[in-house]
Amino acid sequence: MKEIFTALITPFNQDQSIDYPGLFRLLDKLIHEGNKSFVLCGTTGETSTLKLEERRVLAERILDKYPHIRVIIGICSNCTAEVIRHIQMYKDNQAIYAFLVIVPYYIKPNQEGIYRHFDMIGASTDKKIMIYNIPSRCGVGITPSTVIRLATKHQNIIGMKQCGPLDDIKIIKKALPHFKVYLGDDHLLLEGLQYHIDGLISVTSHIDYPLIERIMQKRKQYDDAHLKILSQFLFKEPNPAPVKYILSEMGYIQNILRSPLTSITPQLQQELESLIENYQKK
Template structure:
């Protein structure tokens, strides 16, 4: 079956500390539903607001509590030296499957600069590296040709999360059959699978992992209109505010984010009510 990673949220307490009890409630639910793979410290985890010690402890605590799971750890920095430093922070933890490294954001480097960024990172470690291509947030995309050059040079660059054009997936798979490409947009899962994606890194799976799994198992016959509807709700405002609100209403966590993210507006809460009521009946 295709691979499914949940891009895990980071719940917070009223004092802004990490709410581990809420986090474990969500993970227990997901693992019971069959979810065994997680992305920690990604965009959905509000990682840009987490201190380095918080990130390290979050990863260590989850791996200690759940020895059966596989994790990718997100590395969010646009500084090459800082990315290398952050990866080295986890160097003694062999249970981390890979590190998801974002294309440098805001500064808009050239393809030469992007190549050098990942070249230096991959050369600094024997750990597995995945590229995170999300031009809508970074302001720049990594070209398919750049990815191919990097993967051919570095065997530890094993895959990418693609939030760019879907037709690039089959181009990458043609050139690099063993290279893993994961969809990063829930509403495009089925289209991505038809382009030979290896799976998804999902936000909507917090709410309905069985639905994501069913699509991945039956991609040739499945109708994904309901997933597209859920995705529309989950991203009704900047993520992860909507999914945090939904999970708070279902009793898993408190509806708390770290600034500059804020809870969703009242009109969005009203729009989410039917969806929440449906899933309350399923708990």
């Protein structure tokens, strides 16, 4: 079966510290359901609000408690030197599978600038690097030709998370059959499988991992209407506010985010009532 990574939230306490008991309750649930692969410190994990020491300790505590899971660490800086420094911070942790490095946001470099960014990162470490392409957040995307150029030069640039055009996947996989391309849009899972993605980095799997797994296994016969509806609800307001609210109502975590994110509106809370009821009955 294709791989499913949950882009894990970071639960917080009232004092804004990381809520490790809540995090472990959630991980126990997901692992029990069959989920063995996770992205830590990604967008859904509110990584831009986490201090470097918090990120390092978070990874260590999770891997100490769950040594058999596969973990990718998100690296969200738009400064090349900072990305390299962040990766080096984890150099002694051999249990980390790879680092997911975002295309430089806000600065909006051209393709040569993006190439040099990842070229320097790839050359700085023997750790596995994955490219995170999400033009809607970054203001710029990486093109297939730049991806192919990088992966051809650096054996440790092994894959990417694609939240851009699906047609780019076809071009990349044709040129680089062994290069891992993970879809980052839950609602496009069935479409992505037709483009031969290697897996999904998912938010909806927090709520319904078995649904994602069934679609992966039975894609030719499966109707993905419920997945599309669930995904739509989870992204009606800024991620991860909706998924955190649902998980708090289900008793796994507290409904707390770090500024500038805020909890979902009363209107969305009302819209989610029947969905939450259905999952509480399972």
